[in-house]
Amino acid sequence: MNSIRYKLSGVTCSVLQAANFRPAYIQCRLYSGPTSFPDFFKNPIFRKEEQAKLIEINELSKLAISPVKPPGVSETSSVYYDPLVNKLINHVMKMGKKQLARELVEKAFENVKRIQIERYHLASSAEAKAKIILNPKDILHQAIENCRPLLQLLPIKRGGIVYQVPAPITEKRSLFLAIKWLLDATNDKERTIHFPQQFAWELLDAANNTGKVVKRKQDLHRQCEANRAYAHYRWQ
Amino acid sequence: MLSRNIRLLSRRYSQAVTFRTTESSPTQQNENQVGLFYTMNNDVCKQLFAHGGLPKSFMKQTKTFTETALMVRLPALDIIDCIKVTDLNKPVVRYVLYGEKGAGKSLTLAHLLHFAHEDGFLIVHIPWVSDWLRRLPRDKEMSNSQSREGFVDIPLDAAAWLLHFKMQNQVLLKTGDLKTSKEYVWSKRESTPAGAPLAELVEHGIARVKYACDVIDVLLKEIKLLSNAKKCKTFVAIDGFNSFFYPLTRLSTPTKKKVAPEEVSLTAPFMEITKNDWTNGAIVVTTDQLAVPEDRQENYLPKYLLYQKGFEHLDPFVPMEIGRYTEREFLSCASYYRDRLWLRGPPELESELKLASACNPYNFMELCAPL
Amino acid sequence: MSVFIRHYNPGSVYNAKIWRFASTTAETPKLTNGEDDEEFRVLDILKKRDKLQRRAPRKADVPPDRAEKMRTDQKWGDVWPGPKSFHPSSVPLPIRQGYVPKGQAPPGKKANAELMKIPNFLHLTPPVIKSQCEAIKKFCTEWPKLLNSEEAIEKHYPLEIITSDYCHASPVIRNPLSRIVILRIKLSDLKLDKHARDKFLRLVGDRYDGQTDLVTITADRCPVRRQNLDYVNYLLTACYHESWNYEDWEGDKTLQDMEYYDFDMNQSKRNLVNWHLLCLNEENNFSDEEIKLYDVASIPNATEYIESVSSLFNDGESDATLKKYDTSVRKLLGLPDKKIVT
Known part of the structure; x- marks a missing residue:
């Protein structure tokens, strides 16, 4: 895992992992967006915290002289920057319509917020009120965490038959599967219900460990458990 | 988790002083309360705005925040002061609210309606003119008017407006002695005698939708006469007035010919009542870019939106600009959103949001939505 | 032996070629590169290097540059x-x-x-x-002493003719762009009364710049510069004389065609008069003509109002003109002044 991250020259892995409010697997990009820049251009450091860290270890002045790629449009130093939300918007996007994707995701968050605020006002006791998460991004994180599979089934052909073999899964792949399953479940909606509304419901269900997506993950786990006899087929 | 609740409570307490005001009666509000939110009583809200009046996005917010709170802003206070000071024996003064999209014109109008209601005015309020002239659901009924040649009627909208009028003026219609001055004959069997209360006229219009537009015509003429005779003081509020002056509407006659607003029978009574040839009242009108199609939406200034005809009709009027939030108003709005759990996050956020929304109230609300 | 020469190559020595073919001992020292005679001798058919050596150019004796001396x-x-x-x-x-x-x-x-x-x-x-x-x-002759400043030149010679000559690389010495003639004159230098000025401006249209008060007429429709110059002069004289003519149909000018806003002719005056009479509770039976001639001075605060309405129409609508209109209307209707943020 660690070897993938060393493309960012001069910045060690430990510095990245110290940013503990968001997981390092998302920050680990080999390139920032489509590259019309040559390979020796470095990735941009656009978060204030990371710049501060570089200043502490005196690396920022070196980076300032070397050529750096410009950050993408959604890579801001805003307080509300969340790489998981950006990734989600990219997965929702079709035909390059980023603005539409972003509007849909933002409306979904708004719906989540409204539902949660309603529940908050309906809850009677202070403990119940305290349990309700009101921040839609926290709900999203919770939902993704609950939907991630721990193993995947790989089709492996032995002796003319294709077996579904349980195999380990990388973090990136599990994140991809979680987002994909969420979007699949959302797009399975009725014609009259709009995407943001359905997506909000799916997110809330997943955060609550109920609903279609979590069921799909649990089915996968059960299937893996059932097929554990074939696990040795990964090595021959 | 419990400590978070205590934090919320303490935050609410400390901020209750800075963005709320307990003065919920517009007649008593003054400049000390600029930028502060006051809560409207739910019953009053239902009475005044059941059939429209507050923008749809705001209605969603009231449901989420479980209360209707309006911000006290300078333009509204200005007009309230002017209305209090005017001599009611002189012809009516007209005020025109203008501003960019999302600056708060409709909500200022709502504030003024609340004030008018409290002060005992008889309210004539059109929530949004473009609903009649430019919104075309599949079941829109447009019939040829019977009392006027070549005019187009919109009976359902007229009946809905009569309901709205009845709801807003329940109290005055029941207690006041507002009576018609002459007899009106609708058909061979139906007629309203002279001296009948206005409530009866309104009921007739709601019951017999066919005559609703004519009823409105007659009703507004009567209101004018009554105001002149000092029986009641009238407050006319129209949102999206410039829609009456745009050359075309989306309506068409039953023979599929496009009509201009002058050929719709509902425009005439409201044109009459916005003239300044009567006394004992006040007229507040808004000009909105959203009331006209997109290719005429370049400018938000009133003379551009009203065209030559509208300007001449309303001249002389007092133009009132509804601007963006000032610093104080912005901070107060941000703390209100935090209190209502709509906005959360570190305080640095405020400067970011201020720049991103350019202090425009609607943009600020939209930006806070996913956060 | 004879070899048939199929491809004629001018400049080559064919007999030598044939001779080369025949002999087996014609090796130059360079080709062997110091090999022994017992080694197998490589047959060099093309022998390019030899020819190149022979064609070394003879350097001519060139005298030094004149520029050095x-x-x-x-x-x-x-x-x-x-x-x-x-x-x-x-x-x-x-x-x-x-x-x-x-x-x-x-x-x-x-x-x-x-x-x-x-x-x-x-x-x-x-x-x-x-x-x-x-x-x-x-x-x-000398430049006239009194034409020593821009203002003097503009006063005595208000008309400017601008032409351009071009230096270009082309088979033809004439540049088609040099036929363009531009005439510039200030509108204030022409003697025009109100009607003539309005008509002149409508005739001239886009060619007038309001900020610099210059009328710029460009002509490039003729192939020769002199013709364009004549045309430009003709245009100016024609517009000038036409603008002084008053045609019959000019009397049909409506209110909407007016290029400036005249308060007296417009609806706003009628509104003002009606309102004033209502305030005084007087009868209002004036006809259009009488309203136009009504003396507005009797209405208090009216002059300021008239000015602000005229400026709203003439100067365009902007925040400043609207503010002015606001204050004047408030004074007219007797309302308190606008509240400012403190």
Whole structure:
């Protein structure tokens, strides 16, 4: 895992992992967006915290002289920057319509917020009120965490038959599967219900460990458990 | 988790002083309360705005925040002061609210309606003119008017407006002695005698939708006469007035010919009542870019939106600009959103949001939505 | 032995070729490269290197450049008296011009086609021009002393004709762009009354610039400059005289055609008068004509109101004009002044 991250020259892995409010697997990009820049251009450091860290270890002045790629449009130093939300918007996007994707995701968050605020006002006791998460991004994180599979089934052909073999899964792949399953479940909606509304419901269900997506993950786990006899087929 | 609740409570307490005001009666509000939110009583809200009046996005917010709170802003206070000071024996003064999209014109109008209601005015309020002239659901009924040649009627909208009028003026219609001055004959069997209360006229219009537009015509003429005779003081509020002056509407006659607003029978009574040839009242009108199609939406200034005809009709009027939030108003709005759990996050956020929304109230609300 | 020569190659010595073919001992020392005779001798059919050696060019003895011997205080006008294509040895300047290949310097002046193609003005250096001017001076009259400032020139010569001459590289000496003639005149220099000014502006249209008060008429429809000049003069005279003519149909001008806003003729006056009469509870039976002639001075605060409405229409709508209108209407209707944020 660690070897993938060393493309960012001069910045060690430990510095990245110290940013503990968001997981390092998302920050680990080999390139920032489509590259019309040559390979020796470095990735941009656009978060204030990371710049501060570089200043502490005196690396920022070196980076300032070397050529750096410009950050993408959604890579801001805003307080509300969340790489998981950006990734989600990219997965929702079709035909390059980023603005539409972003509007849909933002409306979904708004719906989540409204539902949660309603529940908050309906809850009677202070403990119940305290349990309700009101921040839609926290709900999203919770939902993704609950939907991630721990193993995947790989089709492996032995002796003319294709077996579904349980195999380990990388973090990136599990994140991809979680987002994909969420979007699949959302797009399975009725014609009259709009995407943001359905997506909000799916997110809330997943955060609550109920609903279609979590069921799909649990089915996968059960299937893996059932097929554990074939696990040795990964090595021959 | 419990400590978070205590934090919320303490935050609410400390901020209750800075963005709320307990003065919920517009007649008593003054400049000390600029930028502060006051809560409207739910019953009053239902009475005044059941059939429209507050923008749809705001209605969603009231449901989420479980209360209707309006911000006290300078333009509204200005007009309230002017209305209090005017001599009611002189012809009516007209005020025109203008501003960019999302600056708060409709909500200022709502504030003024609340004030008018409290002060005992008889309210004539059109929530949004473009609903009649430019919104075309599949079941829109447009019939040829019977009392006027070549005019187009919109009976359902007229009946809905009569309901709205009845709801807003329940109290005055029941207690006041507002009576018609002459007899009106609708058909061979139906007629309203002279001296009948206005409530009866309104009921007739709601019951017999066919005559609703004519009823409105007659009703507004009567209101004018009554105001002149000092029986009641009238407050006319129209949102999206410039829609009456745009050359075309989306309506068409039953023979599929496009009509201009002058050929719709509902425009005439409201044109009459916005003239300044009567006394004992006040007229507040808004000009909105959203009331006209997109290719005429370049400018938000009133003379551009009203065209030559509208300007001449309303001249002389007092133009009132509804601007963006000032610093104080912005901070107060941000703390209100935090209190209502709509906005959360570190305080640095405020400067970011201020720049991103350019202090425009609607943009600020939209930006806070996913956060 | 004979070999049939199928391909005629001019300049080659065929007999030698045939001889070469036949003999087996004709090896030059270079080709063997110091090998022993016992080694197998490689048959060299093409023998290119030999031919190249023979064709070494004979260097001609070229005398040194004239430019090396020139004194720095010479009179250049004598060296280059008239227009002449560039001659590198006569020009003592280290000029480089042309396509710069990668990693090398631009090409020098010797045998530089680029420098020779373009026209040069080496015959028009400042001292030469000065002497030419001195020679012409006796044929010139003095610049008038009183035309010493821009204002004086504009006052006495208000009309400006602008033409352009071009120097270009082309088979033809004439440049089609040089036929364009521009005439510029200030509108205030023309004698026009109100009606004539309005008509002139409508005739001239876009060619008038409000901020600089200049009318600019451009003509390029004729092939010759003189014709365009005549045309431009004709246009100016025609517009001027036409604007003084009053046609019958000009009486049909409606309110909407008016180029400025006249308060008296418009609806706003009627509104004002009606409102005033209502305030006083008087009867209002005025007709249109009487309203136009109604004396507004009797209404308090009316002059300011009239001014602000006129400026709203004439100067366009903006925040400033709207503010002015606001204050004037409030004064007219007797309302308190607008609240400002404190």
